[in-house]
Amino acid sequence: MSAAVLAAAPSRPAHRDPRVLRWLGAYTASTLGDGVYHLALSWAAVSGGTPAQAGLVLAVSAVPRALLMLGGGVIADRFGPRRVVIASDAVRCLVVLALAALVLATAPTLWVLAAVALVFGVLDALFLPAVGALPPRIAARDQLARVQGMRGLGQRAGAVLGAPLGGLAVALGGPGAAFAAAGLLFALSLPLLLGLRLRPLPAAPGAPARKDTALGDLADGLRYLRGHRVLGPLMIVIALGDLGFVGPLNVGLALLSDQRGWGPSGIGWILAGFGTGAAAASLLLGVKGRIPRAGAVLGWTMALGAVSVGALAHAPLLPAAVLLACSVGLLAGLSGALAGALLQTACDPAYLGRVSAVASLCSLGLAPLTFPVTGAAIGLWGTGPVFAASAAVCALAGVYGLLTTALRRAELPKG
Structure with missing residues (x-):
């Protein structure tokens, strides 16, 4: 089905744009469906086999x-993200x-x-790049940061309620x-x-011609990047930020909670703190719409968030760990949304899917490949050194961003 394109219209706040709200509703429903599906798949796999077999089913996708x-990025650029x-x-x-x-x-x-898990893995490979390429087709450039904040709220809703x-x-x-x-x-x-009706994309000067093959399109996109x-x-x-961050959050917290005697409820409280911080960051960006000096703020929030990641392993009490997790969620949520907004505003629309x-x-x-490495490393050296190493990787991401002049000076468009 071809995407209908509307005539250019004056920019309006994303939270009052029917196109954005329609997209947000669809995205949130899909995210909730994903959460329900994964829970049902986990239960069915555990009920029908051994824990090892269930783990294999869940990892297939x-x-x-x-x-x-x-x-999937090539397909999104060739056929349009909406399709x-x-x-x-x-x-x-x-x-x-x-x-x-x-x-x-x-x-x-x-x-x-x-x-079924294998099919979902294939569909995710198509869905995720296309979702990333849609916001510039439904909102003006000066509203993309606000759209990223709204998307973050949709993600939080899916994670919390799914x-x-x-x-x-x-x-x-x-x-x-x-x-x-x-x-x-x-x-x-x-x-x-x-x-959903899409906005017209501005014709970029020197827009690239489509290659004869998908492989040619992919190579062209990687050269552009x-x-x-x-x-x-x-x-x-x-x-770097994700490599340093996801291991402690997904594997390290369970082992840390077990060591401290906080139990499964402790993990739940810590993840709730993280989710609260991430939702606050998304709400801030969704309401404010634009963060001045976005590139510099991205670098600093990643560097400061690394401090909270490292400190988590040394939290003596559960309330302290929850507060630190809230700090991690706030800073990581803000840096992630800014990275997404900068990606969408700096990228030539012809390459956005790739x-x-x-x-x-x-x-x-x-x-996610860091999961087994994180677990094995904590078994050898304990949570403190592993969380510190992960924090160092996160800090390296922020410092690299701050030392790269073009990225540090990158700005989001003004309304």
């Missing part, structure tokens, strides 16, 4: 997501509803669950009911996306 992410997002959510809806019917009729084997909704559905009707709920949430996003004065360094900052794919690959493809 990471492989195609990492391998195909860059190709790709609609197709991805439509297929996810059909696959999950079919799985729900199968679960309600009979007990699916682990092979079936693994096949799993509990999935758990409630499992408790009431089993995994089949939870898969059905996820499918309905994916379905809810479709009419909102189908009604490597030679860009702002985007090239920004990708390094994103990669550039978004590289950023998503760093965050969701490569960074």
